[in-house]
Amino acid sequence: MKPFRIRLTLILMALIGISMIGAGFTMAHLFKNSHVAALEENMSREIKLLSGTFQFQDMNGADAITYYTGQAERIAKLTNSRITFITKDGKVIGDSEKNPREMDNHSTREEEVIAAEEGIGRAIRYSNTLDQKMLYVAGAVVSDQGFDGFIRLSMDLKAVTEGLNRAWTIMAGGLILLFIAATFVSYKVASSMTSPLEQITRVARRITDLDYDARVPWKRKDEIGQLATAINVMADSLQTQLKTIRDNEDLLQSVLDNMTGGIVMINAEGEIALLNRASERLLDVDNSEMAGHSFRELKRHYELTKLVEEGVSRKEPIHEERSIYNPGERIVRLDGVPMIQDGTYRGMLFLLQEVTEIRALERMRSEFVANVSHELKTPVAAVKGFAETLLGGGVKDEKTANSFLQIIYDENERLNRLIGDILELSKIESKRVQLDCSPIHLIEFFDSVLETLSKVAEKKNISLSSNVPAELFIEGDEDKLRQIFMNLLSNAINYTHDGGSVKVTAMNHLKPDGTENVIFTVSDTGMGIPRKDLPRIFERFYRVDKARSRSSGGTGLGLSIVKHLVELHRGVISVESDLGIGSSFILELPLLQEEEE
Known part of the structure; x- marks a missing residue:
């Protein structure tokens, strides 16, 4: 039997036992009260009967005590009770149990006091005379024969006690039988209650253990x-x-x-509560190692840690930028806001965003504006200067005047090329240029390009050649590809010494993932590019040899346009160069262009 079931059975039995005992005491009390009330009623009737039939005598007579004592003893034998005659002032003049002369004054007895006021008085108390508990009933009696006092009847409560004892004996036997029955019934009741409760308890424990599939059947x-x-x-x-x-x-x-931005959450105790993946990569830390530790343990990033400490101490929004080194210099923007919930400060939330590229772009934009201003200012100043000279009439020689006009024309052409390249680059960077793709037979394509540049190459005695498989086709925008290779081949011709060579090759290449690419190489035997300039060769307005670039009419935007057009074709471009030996520009373009969704 389960402990709970035993406890429930004992509780039920205890409740039944307490109920029976309470009922027994109640019944005993009612039995006693009703029996005593009946005795009092009978004794009251007997007093009234005596007051009407008894032969009274003058209570002040010489033989009054003898007379009333003898009558009390006679009546006591008939009524089986103690009879006492008492005067109005409390003097006992007759008693069936004791000599009246030896008895105390009864004027203060409870039953006499009540009888004097109400006619009949009742009281229950211990009798020192009879050495037991007695029931007293007194009645006020006035007789024409000279009696003015009280007749009191008293009876011991032995009969009542015996009745109560018999009732307790009966109830004890009933309790024993009831307890035996109650044990069986309680067990059955407890079983019917505890069995499903035990099942429910088992299910509740399973739910507590996170088994949410548990159900009560x-x-x-x-x-x-x-x-x-x-x-x-x-x-x-x-x-x-x-x-x-x-x-x-x-x-x-x-x-x-x-998230591309890093999230760092610091609780009210100054401990790191959360680091997302972006912040792990940015700070080169691990969330599992840093969680629960002080943010000051990010000590390798001193400037950033000091900024975080400032935000935590002030508990106010903070927006700053700092440089960290991981491994190179990286510019990080830190935005921090306090976390307030229900008016309680819960910590600080920081957003870390790397803005290195953004700041680089801003710097490039500033440089671009400065370069454009400079590049535009040079031809404009030349045109203005020579035009003012001609307009001022300072040149009388026709040959000199024609040379001035030629310079104005050339600078104007350069200005037009510069503006055209700027507009073209702007269109490409703003994604406003769409590719018009079609199959291109590369051998025919390069024959056309080389024929266009052949006159320029002939002037410097430079040999132009191509090595392209006859069967090779590529899908792309023919105009944009022509612009790419015209720029590369023109640069190669411009920066190659007289008598040198410029060559373009194309070959099919199968990548490991199964896709096909075409690799183009434009190589020359020119002056080459210094190694320090190679990373910046595709930047806008960047020139390796500024003087020669300007003399050749270059705008400084050609390679930047080439790079953007190659990327527009989903390709990549790189450069290899050795000073005094030559340069090679390598393009890798997909054989087929994917359709945009």
Whole structure:
């Protein structure tokens, strides 16, 4: 038997026992009160009967005590009770049990006091004369024969006590029988109650152990069934809420993991509560190692740590930028806001965003504006200067005047090329240029390009050649590809010494993933490019040899346009060069262009 079932059985038996004992005491009390009330009523009637039939004598007579004592003894034998005659002032003049002359004054006795006021007085008290508890009933009597006082009847309560003892004996036997029956009934009742409760308890424990599939199988209609239904509904609700919580946690974790900005959460105690993946990569730390530790342990990033400390101490929004080194210099923008919930400060939340490229772009934009201003200013100044000279009439020689006009024309052409290149580059960078792709037969394509540049090459006695498979085709925008190779080949011719060579090759290449590319190489035997200038060769307005570039009419934007057009074709471009030997520009373009969705 389960301990709970035993306890429940004992509780039920205790409740029944307490109920029976309480009922027994109540019945005994009622029995005693009713029996005493009946005795009092009978004794009151007997007093009234005596007051009407008794032969009274003058209570002040010489033989009054003898007369009333003898009468009291006679009447006591008939009524089986003690009879006492008492005067109005409390003097006993006759008693069936004791000599009246030896008895105390009874004027203060409770029953006489009540009888004097109400006619009949009753009291229960211990009698020192008879050495037992007695019931007293006194009645006020006035007789024409000279009696003015009280007749008191008293009776011991032995009979009442005996009746109560008999009742207790009966009740004790009943209690024993009832306890035997109650034990059996209590066990059955306890079993019917505890068995489903034990089942419900087992299910509740399983739910506590996070087994939310546990259910109570009971289908009863009573309170136990309602409890089982409530447990099952609770388990369903917990299961649904837990799934929602897990889904939200997964969603939140996914958001944090895929954010490009770093998130650092610091609690009110100054400990790191959360680092997302972006912040781990940016700070080169691990969330599992840093969580629960002070933010000051990010000591390798001193400037950033000092900024975080300032935000934590002030508990105010903060927006600053700092440089960190991991491994090279990286510019990080830090935005911090205090986390306040229900008026309570919960810590600080910091957003870390690397702005190195943004600042580089801003710097490039500033440099671009400065370079454009400079590049535009040079031809404009030349045109203005020579035009003013001609307009001022300072040149009389026609040959000199024509040379001035030629310079104005050349500078104007250069200015037009510069503006055209700027507009072209702007269109490409703003993604406003669309590719008009079609199949291109490369051998025919390069024959056309080389024929266009042949006159320029002939002037410097430079040999132009191509090595392109006859069967090779590529899909692309022919105009944009022509612009790419015209720029590269023109640069190669310009920076190659007289008598040198410029060559373009194309070959098919199969990548490991199964896609096909075409690799183009434009090589020359020119002066080459210094190694320090190679990383910046594709920047706008960047020139290796500024004087020669300007003399050749270059705008400084050609290679930047080439790079953007190559990337527009989903390709890549690189350069290899050795000073005094020559340079090679290598382009890798996909054989087929993917359709944009």
